Amino acid sequence: MKFEIVDKKIDDIGADLTLVPVTKEGLSHAWVKDRAVLEKMKFKGEADTVAYLPESGRIYFGIGEGDEGLQDAVAAAVKTVLGTEAKTVAVPLCTVHEVHEAGAKALVDGLMLGAYSFDKYKSKKSEAVLEKVLVSTEALDGQNADAASVQSIVDERTKLAESVNFTRDIINSMPEEVTPVKLAEIASEMAKENGLECNIYDEAYLKKNKMNAFHSVARASTNPPRLIHLAYKPKNAKKKVVLVGKGLTYDSGGLSLKPSDFMVTMKADKSGASAVLGIIRAVASIGLDVEVHVVAGAAENMIGGNAYKPDDVLTSRSGKTIEVRNTDAEGRLVLADCLTFAQEEIKPDLIVDMATLTGACVVAVGEYTTGVMGHNEALKSSMLTAADASGELAATLPFNKYLKKLLKSEVADLSNIGSSRYGGAITAALFLSEFIEEEYKDKWLHLDIAGPAYVEKAWGCNPHGASGAGVRMVVEWLKSL
Numbered sequence: 001m002k003f004e005i006v007d008k009k010i011d012d013i014g015a016d017l018t019l020v021p022v023t024k025e026g027l028s029h030a031w032v033k034d035r036a037v038l039e040k041m042k043f044k045g046e047a048d049t050v051a052y053l054p055e056s057g058r059i060y061f062g063i064g065e066g067d068e069g070l071q072d073a074v075a076a077a078v079k080t081v082l083g084t085e086a087k088t089v090a091v092p093l094c095t096v097h098e099v100h101e102a103g104a105k106a107l108v109d110g111l112m113l114g115a116y117s118f119d120k121y122k123s124k125k126s127e128a129v130l131e132k133v134l135v136s137t138e139a140l141d142g143q144n145a146d147a148a149s150v151q152s153i154v155d156e157r158t159k160l161a162e163s164v165n166f167t168r169d170i171i172n173s174m175p176e177e178v179t180p181v182k183l184a185e186i187a188s189e190m191a192k193e194n195g196l197e198c199n200i201y202d203e204a205y206l207k208k209n210k211m212n213a214f215h216s217v218a219r220a221s222t223n224p225p226r227l228i229h230l231a232y233k234p235k236n237a238k239k240k241v242v243l244v245g246k247g248l249t250y251d252s253g254g255l256s257l258k259p260s261d262f263m264v265t266m267k268a269d270k271s272g273a274s275a276v277l278g279i280i281r282a283v284a285s286i287g288l289d290v291e292v293h294v295v296a297g298a299a300e301n302m303i304g305g306n307a308y309k310p311d312d313v314l315t316s317r318s319g320k321t322i323e324v325r326n327t328d329a330e331g332r333l334v335l336a337d338c339l340t341f342a343q344e345e346i347k348p349d350l351i352v353d354m355a356t357l358t359g360a361c362v363v364a365v366g367e368y369t370t371g372v373m374g375h376n377e378a379l380k381s382s383m384l385t386a387a388d389a390s391g392e393l394a395a396t397l398p399f400n401k402y403l404k405k406l407l408k409s410e411v412a413d414l415s416n417i418g419s420s421r422y423g424g425a426i427t428a429a430l431f432l433s434e435f436i437e438e439e440y441k442d443k444w445l446h447l448d449i450a451g452p453a454y455v456e457k458a459w460g461c462n463p464h465g466a467s468g469a470g471v472r473m474v475v476e477w478l479k480s481l
């Protein structure tokens with residue numbers, strides 16, 4: 001899908017189809033040409049409703065009020081476009097002139113993220129007919145936005161949306177294909193294409209560097225683990241940030257085996273790692289002035305004669321010992337060592353980890369929202385602000401000293417699960433916090449993306465399956481530093 005900015009009124013652009021946004025004011029806007037037909041169809045322009053009129057070559061779509069719903073409305077409209085033979089489609093800025101930036105962002109997100117489909121394993125592939133989107137600079141209030149500024153927003157947003165779709169492709173790929181070794185190959189190929197530094201470490205490195213928590217999780221699998229480290233180092237970087245990603249290419253639960261129904265979709269347990277790869281790809285292609293490192297722990301949590309067991313005590317890279325009480329709480333073990341690696345080897349200004357860490361987070365905030373946790377209130381709220389501006393949903397979950405006590409172990413420094421069935425998203429984050437050095441406590445954020453990373457139904461501009469959750473939010477946050 002290519003974009004061309006056209007410095008003309010929408011009515012003066014000739015395209016196979018024209019997308020016409022309809023606000024909550026209804027059909028009175030000058031862009032609406034087919035009032036009588038639309039009224040007959042009982043189309044009122046409610047949010048996310050679409051009316052395709054083949055004869056007039058127009059697709060009307062309701063955008064509701066405010067800008068938040070715009071990306072979803074555009075996504076609904078583009079699905080209708082994809083069902084036609086149209087090669088070109090024209091669309092105006094769907095917001096008023098003053099907020100054309102939000103309009104242009106939502107347009108690109110809605111179109112590119114909404115048009116995504118994953119058919120790698122289908123024998124019949126969907127053919128992409130739509131070639132070009134002509135974006136008119138005309139805004140809802142009839143004023144024209146500056147074409148150059150729309151162009152630069154669209155250019156940047158296109159790169160970002162490509163990175164979201166890159167992340168989605170990795171997550172949607174099956175575990176037989178995307179093993180830890182393959183994930184490392186994908187990372188190094190992407191690094192080469194984007195001029196990033198890349199170091200991949202194998203089992204021998206994990207053993208040599210006493211990353212026994214990470215290594216234990218990976219031990220039972222015939223697919224060996226990889227520690228992936230990529231770096232984007234622009235000149236005059238304002239800050240150095242490490243993004244740590246959970247890359248469980250499969251999570252069977254290990255000996256604390258998941259029930260069948262809960263195991264399905266666990267290919268998506270690599271969503272954190274896939275997201276951080278997408279983020280650094282976007283950051284490099286946009287050319288942000290922040291030094292960004294990616295540390296991804298790639299492993300498979302499997303069963304077998306060599307599997308780590310409940311009752312084992314693991315010594316992490318930090319030296320802290322961990323009593324394993326449930327092998328399905330494996331992500332935090334991999335992340336513990338990755339977080340230590342990040343602090344010791346990279347010495348960043350800020351650390352953000354991203355993980356499909358707990359089902360409890362999904363229970364707490366629902367499927368569509370990322371859980372944001374950490375010790376620094378201002379840092380947490382900066383992430384919420386970024387989420388808002390990015391088109392993603394996020395909410396904070398609060399730490400407290402009572403939940404922290406639940407991680408106490410009688411045999412080791414701490415247990416890998418909390419002793420209560422409640423507050424699991426927070427106890428998981430508090431476990432990670434034990435591996436954040438004192439000087440980094442206020443410089444760390446944990447993002448639990450277990451809900452939005454992979455949803456088995458389409459929602460908003462997201463398809464069935466992987467959404468690429470976290471990519472837009474964290475890129476927006478990096479831009480705000």
Ligand code: BES
Pocket residue numbers: 251253269326328329330331356357358359360362417418424450451
């Ligand atoms: N990968 C899962 C968490 C998860 C659950 C992600 C649902 C996406 C959807 C994680 O490794 C896990 O199994 N966590 C356990 C922790 C428990 C054993 C303390 C969980 O959430 O049940």
Ligand code: ZN
Pocket residue numbers: 251253327328329330331
């Ligand atoms: Zn698990």
Ligand code: ZN
Pocket residue numbers: 248251269328330331356357
């Ligand atoms: Zn997991």
